[in-house]
Every structure is written in structure tokens, then in C-alpha cells.
Amino acid sequence: MELEEFKREIDPLILDFLDRKIKNLPSHANKNxxxxxxxLKKFLTEGKRIRPYLAYITYKAYGGKKDKEAxxxxxxxxxxxxxxxxxxxxxxxxxxxxxxxxxxxxIKSYVSNIRDIDSxxxxxxxxxxxxxxxYSWTNELxxxxxxxxxxxxxKVRDIFFRMNDEVFLGQMIDxxxxxxxxxxxxDITDKTILxxxxxxxxxxxxxxxxxxGNSFDEKFFINxxxxxxxxxxxQDDLLDIKYDESQTHKSSFNDIAARQQTVFxxxxxxxxxxxxxxxxxxxxxxxxxxxxxxxLRKIFEDSGAINYGEKIMKENFNQARKxxxxxxxxxxxxxxxxxxxxxxxxxxx
Amino acid sequence: MELEEFKREIDPLILDFLDRKIKNLPSHANKNxxxxxxxLKKFLTEGKRIRPYLAYITYKAYGGKKDKEAxxxxxxxxxxxxxxxxxxxxxxxxxxxxxxxxxxxxIKSYVSNIRDIDSxxxxxxxxxxxxxxxYSWTNELxxxxxxxxxxxxxKVRDIFFRMNDEVFLGQMIDxxxxxxxxxxxxDITDKTILxxxxxxxxxxxxxxxxxxGNSFDEKFFINxxxxxxxxxxxQDDLLDIKYDESQTHKSSFNDIAARQQTVFxxxxxxxxxxxxxxxxxxxxxxxxxxxxxxxLRKIFEDSGAINYGEKIMKENFNQARKxxxxxxxxxxxxxxxxxxxxxxxxxxx
Numbered sequence: 001m002e003l004e005e006f007k008r009e010i011d012p013l014i015l016d017f018l019d020r021k022i023k024n025l026p027s028h029a030n031k032n033x034x035x036x037x038x039x040l041k042k043f044l045t046e047g048k049r050i051r052p053y054l055a056y057i058t059y060k061a062y063g064g065k066k067d068k069e070a071x072x073x074x075x076x077x078x079x080x081x082x083x084x085x086x087x088x089x090x091x092x093x094x095x096x097x098x099x100x101x102x103x104x105x106x107i108k109s110y111v112s113n114i115r116d117i118d119s120x121x122x123x124x125x126x127x128x129x130x131x132x133x134x135y136s137w138t139n140e141l142x143x144x145x146x147x148x149x150x151x152x153x154x155k156v157r158d159i160f161f162r163m164n165d166e167v168f169l170g171q172m173i174d175x176x177x178x179x180x181x182x183x184x185x186x187d188i189t190d191k192t193i194l195x196x197x198x199x200x201x202x203x204x205x206x207x208x209x210x211x212x213g214n215s216f217d218e219k220f221f222i223n224x225x226x227x228x229x230x231x232x233x234x235q236d237d238l239l240d241i242k243y244d245e246s247q248t249h250k251s252s253f254n255d256i257a258a259r260q261q262t263v264f265x266x267x268x269x270x271x272x273x274x275x276x277x278x279x280x281x282x283x284x285x286x287x288x289x290x291x292x293x294x295x296l297r298k299i300f301e302d303s304g305a306i307n308y309g310e311k312i313m314k315e316n317f318n319q320a321r322k323x324x325x326x327x328x329x330x331x332x333x334x335x336x337x338x339x340x341x342x343x344x345x346x347x348x349x
Numbered sequence: 350m351e352l353e354e355f356k357r358e359i360d361p362l363i364l365d366f367l368d369r370k371i372k373n374l375p376s377h378a379n380k381n382x383x384x385x386x387x388x389l390k391k392f393l394t395e396g397k398r399i400r401p402y403l404a405y406i407t408y409k410a411y412g413g414k415k416d417k418e419a420x421x422x423x424x425x426x427x428x429x430x431x432x433x434x435x436x437x438x439x440x441x442x443x444x445x446x447x448x449x450x451x452x453x454x455x456i457k458s459y460v461s462n463i464r465d466i467d468s469x470x471x472x473x474x475x476x477x478x479x480x481x482x483x484y485s486w487t488n489e490l491x492x493x494x495x496x497x498x499x500x501x502x503x504k505v506r507d508i509f510f511r512m513n514d515e516v517f518l519g520q521m522i523d524x525x526x527x528x529x530x531x532x533x534x535x536d537i538t539d540k541t542i543l544x545x546x547x548x549x550x551x552x553x554x555x556x557x558x559x560x561x562g563n564s565f566d567e568k569f570f571i572n573x574x575x576x577x578x579x580x581x582x583x584q585d586d587l588l589d590i591k592y593d594e595s596q597t598h599k600s601s602f603n604d605i606a607a608r609q610q611t612v613f614x615x616x617x618x619x620x621x622x623x624x625x626x627x628x629x630x631x632x633x634x635x636x637x638x639x640x641x642x643x644x645l646r647k648i649f650e651d652s653g654a655i656n657y658g659e660k661i662m663k664e665n666f667n668q669a670r671k672x673x674x675x676x677x678x679x680x681x682x683x684x685x686x687x688x689x690x691x692x693x694x695x696x697x698x
Contacts (some may be wrong), residue, residue, distance in 0.1 A: 025514055026543060029535040030522045087481065091474035114528055116634055122528070125440035128477060129521050132436065132484070136513040139488045143506045150499055157492045164485040165374055172478050173379045179463055179471070186378040194375060285465055 002336070003343055006056060006071075007049045014044050014075045021137055032110075036126050039106050040134065044082050046098035048347075051204045052077045054340065058208030061333035062216055069147040070211060076141045076160075077204060083134035084167060090124050091175055092258040099249040103127035148211065155210045163203040170195025178259035181284060182269050188261050196236075197229025224323045224337075231316035232344060234309050237262035239349065241300050248349040253293050259285045263312060267305035276303050317345050351685070352692060355405060355420075356398045363393050363424045370486055381459075385475050388455050389483065393431050395447035397696075400553045401426045403689065407557030410682035411565055418496040419560060425490045425509075426553060432483035433516060439473050440524055441607040448598040452476035497560065504559045512552040519544025527608035530633060531618050537610050545585075546578025573672045580665035581693060583658050586611035588698065590649050597698040605645065606636045612661060616654035625652050666694050 001009075022037050052074035059070050088094075089102040096102060101109065108123030142157050174191040177183040202225030209216040239248050240255045241264060255262055268280045276299045283296055300306050324337050350358075371386050401423035408419050437443075438451040445451060450458065457472030491506050523540040526532040551574030558565040588597050589604045590613060604611055617629045625648045632645055649655050673686050 021514075025518055028518060028522060028539045028543075029533060030525055030539070032525045032528070033518065033521045036521065036525075087477055090477065093470070111528060117528060121442070122524075124473075125524050126521060128436055128439065129517050129524070133514075133517050135481070135484060136510060136517065140506075140510040140513075143492075143503070143510070154492070161485060161489040161492070164489075165370075165482075168478050168482050168485065169374055169377060169382065172382045172385065172475060173377060175471075175474050175478070176379055176381045176385075179381070179460060179466060184378060190377045190379070194377075 001056070003049070003053050003340060006053045010049055010052060010071055010075060010078070011045065013072055014078055015041060017075060017079075017137075017141070018044060035110065036107055036130060037133075039103055040082070040130060042100060042106075043086070043098070043103065044078065046100065047078060047081070049078060050340070050344070051081060051200055054201060055204040055208035055211075057333060057336045057340070058205040058221075059211050061329045061337075062209045062212045063214050064208070064212040066147065070208075073141070073145055073148065073156075073211070074208075076138050077207070079134050079138040079141065080160075083131045083138065084171075086127055086131040086134070088171065090127055091171075092254065092260075094251065094254055094258075096249075096251050103130050149213065152211060152213050156207055159203060159206050159210055163199060163207075166194045166203070167199040170199065174260070177261045178285075181259075181281060183261040183266070185266070188263075188266065191261075192230060192233045193226065196233040197226045200232065201225030201228045220323070220327050224320055224327075227316045227319040227323060228341065228344070231313050231320065234263055234313045234316070235344075235347070237264055238306070238309050238313065239347075241297060242306060243348065250349065253288050253296065256283055256296065257285065257287045263309050264300055264305040267308050268299060268303050271308075272299070272303040272305075317341060350405075352398070352402050352689060355402045359398055359401060359420055359424060359427070360394065362421055363427055364390060366424060366428075366486075366490070367393060384459065385456055385479060386482075388452055389431070389479060391449060391455075392435070392447070392452065393427065395449065396427065396430070398427060399689070399693070400430060400549055403550060404553040404557035404560070406682060406685045406689070407554040407570075408560050410678045410686075411558045411561045412563050413557070413561040415496065419557075422490070422494055422497065422505075422560070423557075425487050426556070428483050428487040428490065429509075432480045432487065433520075435476055435480040435483065437520065439476055440520075441603065441609075443600065443603055443607075445598075445600050452479050498562065501560060501562050505556055508552060508555050508559055512548060512556075515543045515552070516548040519548065523609070526610045527634075530608075530630060532610040532615070534615070537612075537615065541579060541582045542575060545582040546575045549581065550574030550577045569672070569676050573669055573676075576665045576668040576672060577690065577693070580662050580669065583612055583662045583665070584693075584696070586613055587655070587658055587662065590646060591655060592697065599698065602637050602642050602645065605632055606634065608634045612658050613649055613654045616657050617648060617652045620657075621648070621652040621654075666690060 018041050022040070052071070055074050055077060056070060064070055085097065086103045089097060090104050094102050095105050100106070104120070104123035104127035106123070107126045108119045111117055111122050112119040142153065142160065145153055170191045170193075173187055174195055177187045177191070202221045205221040205225060206218060209221070237255060237260075240250075240252055243252065245252050255265075265280065265284075268276055272280070279295065279299055283292060288296065320341055321338065324334060324341070327334070329337070367390050371389070401420070404423050404426060405419060413419055434446065435452045438446060439453050443451050444454050449455070453469070453472035453476035455472070456475045457468045460466055460471050461468040491502065491509065494502055519540045519542075522536050523544055526536045526540070551570045554570040554574060555567060558570070586604060586609075589599075589601055592601065594601050604614075614629065614633075617625055621629070628644065628648055632641060637645065669690055670687065673683060673690070676683070678686070
């Protein structure tokens with residue numbers, strides 16, 4: 001099954017689950033709360049489903065046979081992801097994601113005409129709770145499953161909790177290094193490995209394999225996931241500065257506004273000319289207007305940062321493919337992994 | 350076992366658990382993150398442990414025999430509570446809790462001398478993650494327990510997830526009604542029942558009883574918990590406006606600053622004189638200075654709001670006792686419940 005078909009299968013399951021959960025909340029009189037909760041359904045119709053798909057093809061490659069049951073369980077990865085994004089978007093002060101407002105912005109707009117209300121704080125507060133709900137439902141879903149043996153589920157939950165520890169730590173470091181213009185290189189590596197490589201690639205594969213109940217070698221997931229993760233993160237950072245919003249469907253130069261440490265920022269601050277460094281320093285932490293965006297984009301190009309980043313990206317995509325080719329997986333499943341790498345490499349959003 | 354002795358037993362278990370979790374996080378180079386995580390240990394040395402204690406005495410009253418194992422498991426209620434408080438304090442813009450700074454304030458102070466940093470936003474962001482960590486560890490602890498039968502644990506987790514749905518909904522409503530000066534009365538009742546009665550009393554008892562594996566009647570928990578919850582919430586709201594900070598160890602008039610709908614606010618807005626309403630309206634949503642606090646306190650007294658609230662409180666504490674007296678529980682355990690009600694009734698913080 002390719003990614004697009006998988007998305008068509010899993011999407012209705014995600015929405016059904018949300019619908020059921022929201023309908024079964026305790027009865028109450030507050031209509032606004034219903035409006036806030038509706039956002040979760042809007043938000044979760046979007047997304048590429050890369051993480052559950054990767055878990056799924058790993059499940060198949062390692063001999064998993066319960067296709068439907070596996071997909072039904074793996075929606076937990078999307079619920080968790082949506083939770084993490086809602087909380088992250090608060091921290092990054094992001095306004096848009098997937099072409100729709102972020103949760104706190106959606107709620108902020110709803111109350112912005114009410115007198116004496118700090119509408120941003122209000123939006124942030126209710127959005128924290130929307131995230132908490134999704135996280136609770138992630139755990140509930142993992143707990144209530146009866147289609148897999150308890151022993152297997154326990155193992156999956158163990159990996160899931162390890163992933164939680166990793167991704168929160170990655171996010172804590174990621175946010176912490178926004179304190180300084182020149183971040184410690186080790187911090188940048190740590191956060192990319194924890195928050196991108198392990199979270200998006202290593203652990204989904206690990207979970208897919210564990211779900212089979214069969215034996216597996218974690219090393220393949222780690223090596224492949226690290227290469228793919230490094231490529232993916234660099235690509236993500238590149239999309240933020242190289243393309244227009246019309247193309248990526250996200251606000252651009254958001255990383256700059258949020259003082260995110262990327263390989264591109266690092267390159268300009270360490271290899272750029274004095275005037276290039278000064279301009280980046282002046283713009284760092286600012287929401288830029290269009291002409292400022294063009295100026296800064298030119299600096300990323302002229303300083304060689306973009307070339308450098310594109311090289312890292314390419315090398316790591318190739319490295320991921322090389323690791324795949326060497327791995328003993330049958331051809332049919334190997335092709336699915338290779339196709340996924342290619343799809344990620346070609347993404348524009 | 351009385352509450353104080355229980356606290357002495359459970360406190361080291363909570364700190365040991367946190368210590369182990371923090372030490373076992375993936376290795377990293379970021380010292381600030383270690384400083385943020387240390388906060389969790391400071392925060393969790395405080396607290397009265399009412400929820401796990403209530404679960405514990407219910408466990409004993411319904412025939413539970415594994416004392417140590419039960420206490421070890423019930424720390425999950427305190428981890429969850431600390432998570433909920435950290436996120437709530439962000440929403441309520443609270444500066445202090447238990448005489449120490451709230452999580453976001455603790456982190457805000459740490460970075461407040463760094464140039465160009467929105468230190469409050471930074472504190473809030475890292476505090477959201479501290480909460481997320483505690484919430485994850487709550488689930489992990491419930492998942493990894495091997496001292497109780499899986500069937501029992503599954504039941505406990507089911508109740509826990511129901512409690513999650515209730516408390517988040519209660520908090521969403523609670524925060525939503527800060528939008529209006531005059532809240533819908535049904536909203537106020539809904540949030541008090543969900544967020545105080547069920548969360549602090551009904552579900553802890555329910556969990557304690559479920560942990561025995563024996564049969565029980567949920568109705569007792571609901572009736573007793575609702576009366577105690579209504580009394581407790583009214584008392585909580587009273588403590589905010591009637592006493593000085595030196596006595597309660599929390600900032601006072603915080604509910605007013607956070608536009609919280611309490612029975613006292615409701616009373617003044619519906620039964621107060623025009624000048625009383627006007628003053629409350631002017632102060633609603635404001636951080637008050639000391640002379641403003643004194644003025645507002647006088648209005649709560651003169652309007653009869655405080656008398657009215659104290660009456661509700663007294664009636665409901667008595668109602669809780671009446672329900673207890675009628676319940677078939679042996680005398681020894683009944684005394685523990687009665688002592689707890691009395692301790693709550695006498696609290697000044």
C-alpha cells in the first residue's frame with residue numbers, strides 16, 4: 001500500500017474516533033466549548049500521515065498480518081502528533097498550519113471582539129487544553145485496544161513512552177536554544193535527533209516492528225531514521241526560508257521569528273560576512289514583512305548557507321537509501337520504503 | 350492511617366519516581382533543561398495529598414489488602430494533579446502556588462535578564478512541556494505497574510481516562526466563562542461538578558474501590574463527592590477573597606484577576622447594590638493592589654456574598670457527613686472519612 005492509499009484508509013478512522021470521543025464527553029451547556037472541540041476535527045483532516053504509514057510498512061515488512069487492526073491502532077501516532085503540533089505552535093507563535101489557523105489563533109479570532117479579554121492568552125489557554133485532550137485520547141486508545149495481545153501492547157506502550165521522553169526533551173532543548181543567537185552545536189544535533197529523527201522515523205518503525213510480536217534489530221531503524229531525520233529536518237528548515245507561502249501552505253520565515261536554530265542560521269552566523277551576520281542578527285526573532293523576507297533570503301543564498309544545507313540534505317537522503325538497500329527486507333517492502341524516501345525528498349510543504 | 354502519616358509515606362515515593370525518570374532521560378548537553386526539570390521536584394514536595402489519600406482510604410474501606418502496592422500506584426494521582434496545576438496556573442496567570450513560584454514564573458525569572466527574549470512566553474512554553482512530561486509519566490506509571498492484575502489496572506485506567514475527559518471539560522468551561530461578567534449558572538454548576546467534585550473526590554474514591562477488584566456502588570462516591578466538592582470549591586473561592594496571602598500561601602484575589610466565576614462574584618453581580626456591582630465590574634480581570642483588595646473584600650462582606658457562601662459551605666460539609674453516616678462502612682474506616690472531611694473543613698490554605 002502506498003502513502004496516498006494509506007491516507008485514504010486511515011483518515012476516516014481518525015475522524016470517526018474523534019467524533020465518538022467528542023460526542024461522548026459529559027453533557028454540558030457550553031456551546032463555545034463545542035466550537036473549540038470542533039477544531040480538532042478540522043485540524044486532523046490535514047496531514048500526510050507519514051508516521052503511521054512508516055509504522056505500518058515496517059509492520060508489514062516484519063511479518064505483520066493484521067492489516068486493518070494495525071491501521072486502527074496506529075491512528076494513535078496521528079493523535080499524538082496533532083497534540084504535539086498544537087502545543088508546539090503555541091511555543092513557536094505560529095499563525096497557520098496546513099493552510100488553516102493554528103489552534104490558539106482559531107480560538108483567539110473567535111473571542112477577539114469581546115471587550116476586556118486578552119484574546120491571545122485566551123486562545124493559548126483553550127489550545128493547551130485541546131492538546132491535553134488529544135494526548136489523553138492517545139493514551140486511552142492505546143489502553144483500550146483489544147485486537148492485539150496484551151504483551152505486545154505493553155511493549156508498544158513502552159516504546160511510546162520512551163518516544164514521549166525523547167520528543168519533549170528535544171522540544172525543551174529546541175526552545176531553550178532560542179535564548180541565544182549562537183547556539184551550541186551539540187544542542188542543535190541533540191534536538192534534531194530527538195525531535196525529528198527518533199520521533200518521526202526511528203520510533204514509528206520501532207513501534208511497527210514491535211506490533212508484529214516478531215524479533216527485529218533496532219539498529220536498522222536507528223541508522224535509517226537518523227539519516228532520514230537529518231535530511232528531513234534540513235529540508236523542513238529550507239522550506240521555511242526558500243519558498244513562498246503559496247507553495248508551502250505555512251507562514252514562511254517562521255523559524256526566524258521564533259529564533260529557531262537551523263543549519264542555515266548556524267551557517268550565516270559562523271561563515272557569513274559581517275554585514276550578513278548583522279542583518280540576520282537584526283531580523284532574528286522578528287516577524288518579517290515581504291521585503292525583509294526577500295532581503296534575508298538573498299543572504300541565505302549569498303552566504304552559501306542554502307547550498308550547504310542542500311548538500312547535507314542530499315547526502316542524507318542518499319545515505320538513507322544506501323542503508324535500505326543493504327537491509328535484508330524482501331523487495332516488495334523495500335520498494336515501499338524507497339518510495340516513501342522519494343516522496344519525502346520531493347515534498348514542497 | 351491519617352492524612353499526615355499518609356503524606357509522610359507517599360512523599361518519598363513521589364520524589365524517588367521523579368528522580369528516576371529525570372535521571373533516565375536521554376543524555377543531552379543542555380544544562381538549562383536540567384534546571385527546568387528540577388522544578389518538578391520542588392513543586393511535588395508540596396501538596397496535601399488529599400486525592401491519593403481519599404483513594405487509599407476507599408481502597409481500605411472496600412477490602413483492599415496491598416497497602417504498599419496501592420500507595421506506590423496512587424502517586425499517579427499526584428503526578429496528574431501537578432500536571433493539571435502547572436497548565437492551570439498558566440491559564441490563570443498565577444504567580445505563586447504553595448509559597449513557591451508557579452512553573453512558568455520560575456522559568457520566566459531564570460531568563461528575564463536575557464536581551465530580546467519574551468521571558469513570559471518563554472516561561473509559559475517550557476512550563477507547558479513540564480506539564481506534558483508529568484502527564485506522560487502519569488500514564489507510564491499506570492502502564493508499567495506489575496503489582497496488580499491487568500484486569501484491575503485496565504479498569505483503573507478506564508476511570509482515569511473518564512476523569513481526564515471530565516477535568517479538561519470542566520477546565521475548558523471554567524476558562525470559557527471568564528469571557529463574560531455574568532456567567533450562565535448552569536456553566537458554573539457544570540464546571541464545579543466536573544472539575545472539583547468528580548475530579549477531586551468522586552473519581553479518586555472510584556479508583557480506590559476499583560483497585561480492590563471487589564464490587565462497589567458508585568452512587569455513594571457520587572453523592573458524597575458532589576456535596577464535598579461543592580463545599581470544597583466554595584471554600585476555595587472564599588479563601589481567595591477573605592484571607593491574606595500570609596495565611597493561605599497563595600496570591601489572593603487571584604480569581605478576580607483571572608475573571609473566575611465564583612458563587613461570590615455571582616452573588617454580587619446578581620444581588621449587590623448598583624455601586625457594589627460597579628466596583629466589582631471595574632476590578633474584574635485586574636490585578637489588585639492592597640487597598641483595592643480591602644475595598645473589594647468589604648463589598649463581598651456588605652453584599653452578603655460571604656455569608657451566603659459560608660452557608661452553602663456549611664450545608665454541604667454537613668450533607669457530606671450525613672451521607673457518610675448512612676453508608677455501610679465499618680466504623681474504623683468511617684472515622685477516617687469523617688476526619689478527612691473535618692480536616693478539609695478546617696483548612697486555611
